[in-house]
Amino acid sequence: MEQVINNLVINLNSIGRGFCDYAGNMFVQSSVLIILLLIIDFLLRKRIRAIFRYCIWMLVFVKLILPPTLSLPTGIGYWSGDFISTNRFASKPISDMSTAESVKPIMSEELEISAKSPQVKPVQSIYEVSASATTAISNLPALTWQGIVFLIWIVGVLVFSALLIQRLFFVRSLLLQSEPAKGRLLDTLNQCRQQVGIRRCVELKLSSTLQSRLF
Secondary structure: OHHHHHHHHHHHHHHHHHHHHHHHHHHHHHHHHHHHHHHHHHHHOOOOOHHHHHHHHHHHHHHHHOOOOOOOOOOHHHHHHHHHHHHHOOOHHHHHHHHHHHHHHHHHHHHHHHHHOOOOOOOOOHHHHHHHHHHHHHOOOOOOHHHHHHHHHHHHHHHHHHHHHHHHHHHHHHHHHOEEOOOHHHHHHHHHHHHHOOOOOOOOEEOOOOOOOOO
16 A cells, blocks of 8 residues: 555656646746737737737737647757667777676675575564564655646646536536527527628527626
């Protein structure tokens, strides 16, 4: 059980570290983009049309979709990154083999000496066992702030997902209880649809559950 908790905390800390790095980069880049767009909007709001300003602000949504670390195939590191990393460590096995061959005689001599000397098995008392168990419990990894932030984010996502599902079922029940519009309302809807240029059929339903007020 302790090993399972240990692995869970370690994995949670590692995932939280990656999540905080990703979210931090995204927050910084999005904040810089929003500040630039605010300056552009303030300078050009009286010179350009409103629809063009709305299109500029759509860049924020595009930035939130794109990852913060974008690697383009036009850079040199995109094509030579793996090749350089493999060549850098290509000479490691040769040095390791030479080191292993030089250490072999020393290891064999140590094994012969240890085989000749009598081995005494240590006897552990009850106090030593309890002390080792206490040390193992105290050595459990602590939950970092990155892991706590990731847990809070997960809880928030679950809460908002549950609220979204509840609203979807609520709207579906309203549609089932509503009735299709007839007469003057339907004629007005068709006239508006023709003026806007919508060719497909648009349904209009009336519900007594919801009440709207015109001011």
